[in-house]
Amino acid sequence: MTMNSPAGEPTTRLRLLVCDDHAVVRAGLLALLSSDEQIEVVGEASNGEQAVRLAAQLRPQVVLMDLQLGPGIDGVAATQQITSAPDSPYVLVLTTYDTDADIARAIAAGASGYLLKAEQPEELFSAIHAAARGHTALFSRPVASRVMAQMRSPSPQLTHREEDILKQLGQGLGNREISRALYISEATVKTHLSRIYTKLGVDTRAGAVAVAKERRLLR
Known part of the structure; x- marks a missing residue:
């Protein structure tokens, strides 16, 4: 037109x-x-x-x-x-x-x-x-x-699976609940959590969630 x-x-x-x-x-x-x-x-x-x-x-x-x-x-x-x-x-x-x-x-x-x-x-x-x-x-x-x-100051690059687990952490879910929600084993959850902690420079679940929110990695 x-x-x-x-x-x-x-x-x-x-x-x-x-x-x-x-x-x-x-x-x-x-x-x-x-x-x-x-x-x-x-x-x-x-x-x-x-x-x-x-x-x-x-x-x-x-x-x-x-x-x-x-x-x-x-x-x-x-x-x-x-x-x-x-x-x-x-x-x-x-x-x-x-x-x-x-x-x-x-x-x-x-x-x-x-x-x-x-x-x-x-x-x-x-x-x-x-x-x-x-x-x-x-x-x-x-x-x-x-x-x-x-x-x-680039944010750490998380994999899609690590992002999924981080979102579950933000909702307060434990390892067993995360494994059920994502259909993976608890051992796999622990492995991903270890990598997430390393990338975010933390050593606790609460610390990971806090840093993720601060860096806008979580909504």
Whole structure:
């Protein structure tokens, strides 16, 4: 769809796909985005699989992607699938989560930017238009601060299994409960815990949880 510029010349509107699993949030975003005459929302998705499919069918320039999408693949996996396709659109993550792990995973998956839902509308509009022009590294200020801090003092790199166990620790589960929840032996749990303690520089479960929360490794 096109619109006329002030000079009377037709201008192509920016094609945008919105992905969020909450219908009320999507409705609010659509209402907000409709105030920008240069943006055309060509579709909306309620889960990761639908976002991947619509991105291929509708060919948007930018995809606005939430991270947590309920059942199915999450926003990071959807972002990776979308950005790995030929002539893929740019993906902007729009989420409430600002942990180091979430930010790192989104960037590694190919996201062009990482915005928080607490941002002002003007920041969201600016990021969308910048992404459509091919600009990258678009971050909310709190996220940018965390990225810079991460670059100056990198957090320990935990494996996916270690992250799973750390989350269980954060919920107060013991070794036996963790082994049952993750379908692994207690001996394996102890081995992973030892590695987690070493990476975090602690020697207790409470210390691991405290450091993980301090470094935003846990939500």
